[in-house]
Amino acid sequence: MTALTARRFERLERQAHNVLEIFSTLGYEHVAPPSLQPADVFLDVVGESLRGRTYVFTDADGEELCLRPDLTVPVCLLHLARHPAADVRARYSYNGSAFRFQPGGGDAVHPREFHQAGIENFGTADKEQAEADIVSHSIQSLRSCGLDDFKLHMGDLGLFRAVLASIAMPERWRQRLRQSFWRPDAFHTQLQQLASSPADAAKGLPEDLIEKIDPDDLEGTEQLVDRYLGEHDLEMIGTRTLREIANSLAAAAKDAQAEPLSADDAQTIQSYVGINGQARAVTARLRDLERQRNIDISEAVDRFQRRLDLLGDAGVDIGKSMFSAEFGRALEYYTGFVFEIESPLLGEGVPIVGGGRYDGLLREVGAPFDVPAVGAAIHTERLLDAVSMDAPEEDTP
Amino acid sequence: MSEKLIFAIPSKGRLMEKSVELLKAAGLNLRKVGHERGYRGEIEGYDNIEISYMSASEISQFLKNGRVHLGITGEDLIRESMFNVDERVKLLKPLGFGHADVVIGVPSCWLDVRKMADLEQIALVFRKVHGRRMRVATKYMNLTRRYFADHGVTSYRIVESLGATEGTVAAGTAEMIVDITSTGTTIAANGLKVLEGGTILRSQANLIASRNAQWTPAVREAENELIEKLGA
Numbered sequence A: 001m002t003a004l005t006a007r008r009f010e011r012l013e014r015q016a017h018n019v020l021e022i023f024s025t026l027g028y029e030h031v032a033p034p035s036l037q038p039a040d041v042f043l044d045v046v047g048e049s050l051r052g053r054t055y056v057f058t059d060a061d062g063e064e065l066c067l068r069p070d071l072t073v074p075v076c077l078l079h080l081a082r083h084p085a086a087d088v089r090a091r092y093s094y095n096g097s098a099f100r101f102q103p104g105g106g107d108a109v110h111p112r113e114f115h116q117a118g119i120e121n122f123g124t125a126d127k128e129q130a131e132a133d134i135v136s137h138s139i140q141s142l143r144s145c146g147l148d149d150f151k152l153h154m155g156d157l158g159l160f161r162a163v164l165a166s167i168a169m170p171e172r173w174r175q176r177l178r179q180s181f182w183r184p185d186a187f188h189t190q191l192q193q194l195a196s197s198p199a200d201a202a203k204g205l206p207e208d209l210i211e212k213i214d215p216d217d218l219e220g221t222e223q224l225v226d227r228y229l230g231e232h233d234l235e236m237i238g239t240r241t242l243r244e245i246a247n248s249l250a251a252a253a254k255d256a257q258a259e260p261l262s263a264d265d266a267q268t269i270q271s272y273v274g275i276n277g278q279a280r281a282v283t284a285r286l287r288d289l290e291r292q293r294n295i296d297i298s299e300a301v302d303r304f305q306r307r308l309d310l311l312g313d314a315g316v317d318i319g320k321s322m323f324s325a326e327f328g329r330a331l332e333y334y335t336g337f338v339f340e341i342e343s344p345l346l347g348e349g350v351p352i353v354g355g356g357r358y359d360g361l362l363r364e365v366g367a368p369f370d371v372p373a374v375g376a377a378i379h380t381e382r383l384l385d386a387v388s389m390d391a392p393e394e395d396t397p
Numbered sequence B: 001m002s003e004k005l006i007f008a009i010p011s012k013g014r015l016m017e018k019s020v021e022l023l024k025a026a027g028l029n030l031r032k033v034g035h036e037r038g039y040r041g042e043i044e045g046y047d048n049i050e051i052s053y054m055s056a057s058e059i060s061q062f063l064k065n066g067r068v069h070l071g072i073t074g075e076d077l078i079r080e081s082m083f084n085v086d087e088r089v090k091l092l093k094p095l096g097f098g099h100a101d102v103v104i105g106v107p108s109c110w111l112d113v114r115k116m117a118d119l120e121q122i123a124l125v126f127r128k129v130h131g132r133r134m135r136v137a138t139k140y141m142n143l144t145r146r147y148f149a150d151h152g153v154t155s156y157r158i159v160e161s162l163g164a165t166e167g168t169v170a171a172g173t174a175e176m177i178v179d180i181t182s183t184g185t186t187i188a189a190n191g192l193k194v195l196e197g198g199t200i201l202r203s204q205a206n207l208i209a210s211r212n213a214q215w216t217p218a219v220r221e222a223e224n225e226l227i228e229k230l231g232a
Helices: A006-025 A039-046 A072-082 A127-144 A157-165 A171-180 A184-196 A198-202 A207-212 A218-231 A242-257 A263-273 A279-293 A298-313 A380-390 B013-025 B056-065 B075-081 B116-130 B141-150 B165-171 B185-189 B217-230
Strands: A036-038 A056-058 A064-067 A090-099 A113-122 A151-156 A276-278 A322-324 A337-342 A353-357 A373-379 B005-010 B030-032 B040-043 B046-054 B070-074 B089-094 B100-107 B134-138 B156-160 B176-181 B192-203 B205-210
Touching: A006 A090, A006 A113, A006 A127, A006 A380, A036 A039, A036 A072, A039 A064, A039 A072, A072 A090, A072 A113, A072 A373, A113 A127, A113 A380, A127 A298, A127 A337, A127 A353, A127 A373, A151 A157, A157 A171, A157 A263, A157 A298, A157 A337, A171 A184, A171 B116, A184 A198, A184 A263, A198 A242, A207 A218, A207 A242, A218 A242, A242 B116, A263 A279, A276 A279, A279 A298, A279 A322, A373 A380, B005 B013, B005 B056, B005 B217, B013 B030, B013 B070, B013 B205, B046 B056, B046 B217, B056 B070, B056 B075, B056 B205, B070 B075, B075 B089, B075 B141, B075 B192, B075 B205, B100 B165, B116 B134, B116 B192, B134 B141, B134 B165, B141 B156, B141 B192, B165 B176, B165 B185, B176 B185, B176 B192, B185 B192
Parallel strands: A151 A322, B005 B046, B005 B070, B134 B156, B134 B176
Antiparallel strands: A036 A064, A056 A064, A090 A113, A113 A373, A151 A337, A276 A322, A337 A353, A353 A373, B030 B040, B040 B046, B070 B205, B089 B205, B100 B176, B100 B192
16 A cells, blocks of 8 residues: 555555445455456456556566456456356455556556455346445445545446347447447447448458358358459468458448448437436436337336436435436446446546446356446545545645 | 767667768768777767667667667657657657558458458457457557557457567467568568558657757757757
């Protein structure tokens, strides 16, 4: 733990103790995974953008290790080490250091070594309940540390998926929209292209080959590709197979013949992406969207509403909570509900808590199947800063 | 730090030969100081300048830390080895040699991939089919990360390669590469093609000044004399 003064050190310790005590009362088992993690497993999961900020090194035995850039993956690994079949429900809490490269060595708001205290819930089938729990438990721990003024901000990738599913289009188009979702400009370009000339996606690929392909005849496509490679003296190298290349060209051939997405459907997607506001009001807007656009997203909206109800029941002030469709775009491993809690004292873009659902993560680190998982992490130095600002008589030096 | 301007010159290979030629053409004759195989030198008639011979990547590091005032090295090494390039160094003049493009190379048999935009699509499918991310072999980890992020490619992973990068795809240790090429022949000879929009940087040797070095008035004066000769 880094602290410039003994006083701050003590306050951080006391705060961590408070937080863990609350989590323990709420039924979370306190675990302490190692700070040093095997680089290989870890880095394959977190993605290259976080890897670029991870401290990686080789030890005297030639083993590649990293300093953990967060604690969620280490807790997943710990869970799987205990239960390789991933068939046990579990709730864990933790408190420990995490390390991330910051250009210029970092500053007080973005230090390269910081603390995270957090909770994870693995294997709970009732997703909305598990999500509401994670949020309300995070809030209880904030309150126990003396933070009363904060704002909850939510997003829901499940709603976006439901909107795409409600509109007739090829699955690969949905995938393209989902993958560009987190970059607003690219998303807009993608949507425009699908709504005007989907054939453009195949631009630049060998036309004479694409023309001959019958997208529904995969075996025939494979033969055509094989022959084309032979005729052009191109050798098959690398680990991508002929079948993968053929499948991908068949999809391009399909796009070359496809009718564009209707302007109406494109508008539906645009309308959804534009939704943001006070969470309860958003429920009404989602119901309106459904009616006006004549789509069926009722199941996802029901889930959204139920989550809000559960949060309200747990004492979370929903009236002050915000939702925006675009929220949570940049977080690679989240798969559904996402949230952040900010303090007006620290300002926007400096969340004290962040979390969400990541149902694919345990599988990626070795579980035999997807496991429902949701968690949250508290940036404890920021929490202490916010609390200190709130109570200036206890000002930290 | 002395009152002399420290000027770093590549210590071997074509970069050194070309640097020496360039300086000679400008009327600046280099001379080694002390041992013939030593790493220090001077320019005839300029006792306010000290020449320091080192590898091109060291020059990049020393410019970053301000341990040399001026240096000649490739722009690729500069952009790879530091964040906030403009805060740390100033590129004074491209020198017309040491040309090398940093490019993205994929197997020529990937008929379905022609441009940057095709990449993320197949990367996602690859991850599903193979249960792991597509590997990019390179020594340019930072340039690659930045460029891929700017183009929305995220489902990949870098494997560091310090030599014979073009061979990694055929060897099965990477799916694609980011490497330098001057003519493209090595890339083609290894069954690879350069992606459209896949040129990350057109690099060449540059005369570069460090912003972090100690620029005393005397050193500044030496710099002015040098720059006047070199026309930078």
